[in-house]
Amino acid sequence: MALFSACLTASSAINVMRINVVTEIFLPDLCDAHGDALSVLEPIFSNFGGTESFGGPAVTVRCFEDNSRVAEQLSRPGHGQILVVDGGGSLRCALLGDNLARKGAENGWAGVLVYGCVRDVQVLAETPIGILALAPHPRRSVKRGSGELNVPVTFACVTIRPGAFVYADPNGVILSAEALVAGSEAASGKPPPG
Numbered sequence: 001m002a003l004f005s006a007c008l009t010a011s012s013a014i015n016v017m018r019i020n021v022v023t024e025i026f027l028p029d030l031c032d033a034h035g036d037a038l039s040v041l042e043p044i045f046s047n048f049g050g051t052e053s054f055g056g057p058a059v060t061v062r063c064f065e066d067n068s069r070v071a072e073q074l075s076r077p078g079h080g081q082i083l084v085v086d087g088g089g090s091l092r093c094a095l096l097g098d099n100l101a102r103k104g105a106e107n108g109w110a111g112v113l114v115y116g117c118v119r120d121v122q123v124l125a126e127t128p129i130g131i132l133a134l135a136p137h138p139r140r141s142v143k144r145g146s147g148e149l150n151v152p153v154t155f156a157c158v159t160i161r162p163g164a165f166v167y168a169d170p171n172g173v174i175l176s177a178e179a180l181v182a183g184s185e186a187a188s189g190k191p192p193p194g
Contacts, residue, residue: 025053025055025168027172030176030180037176037177038175041155041157041172041173041174041175042158045113045134045168047130047131048121049111049124049127050124050125051110051111051128052130053130053169054110054111055167055168056081056111057082058160058161058163058166060084060086060152060161061073061085061147061148062086063146063147064087064147065088065092065093066142067095067100068145070085070112072149074100074101074109075107077107077108078107078108082111082112084113085114085116087115087117088116089116089134093137093140093142094116094138094139094140095114096119097118097119097140098123101118101123101127102123111131111168112131112132113132113166114131114133115153116133116134117133117137119138130168150162156173165178165179167181
């Protein structure tokens with residue numbers, strides 16, 4: 001099992017904020033080691049980002065077909081956090097596209113987990129940020145300024161609270177109350193594991 005963190009550096013396509021982020025996670029080993037202390041999200045998400053393994057503390061947004069709060073958060077420094085977006089499971093428009101994903105990568109977000117849709121999937125796949133969502137959709141969301149920030153959100157049979165640790169890799173998505181991987185605790189203010 002190889003668990004490590006690395007520093008992102010500027011690339012020719014995107015200027016990425018230099019922070020420590022988790023770059024390789026192996027969820028089966030974390031599940032074996034931590035068992036019932038973890039929650040496993042239902043396997044309903046597909047990978048759309050340029051980073052397939054990511055983890056960090058959650059910042060939550062609840063919004064429905066309006067990505068105003070998503071845009072606000074990804075415009076701020078992410079410090080290796082995961083933006084968890086409860087879009088109500090809507091399959092009628094995208095809550096994240098290439099511009100916001102690029103902004104998130106530039107601002108040091110480790111990933112975005114969307115209980116809803118994304119668009120510009122060819123560009124998302126080249127963007128150095130983890131992105132999981134239900135499906136692609138070509139239509140953008142509206143911008144009415146609605147939505148809630150840092151509230152508990154429930155989807156995929158799990159409740160995610162702000163500050164909880166979200167980890168994702170090609171095996172799925174898990175949730176932990178504590179940091180499990182060195183490098184994922186940076187934005188939480190909690191000490192590193194073990």
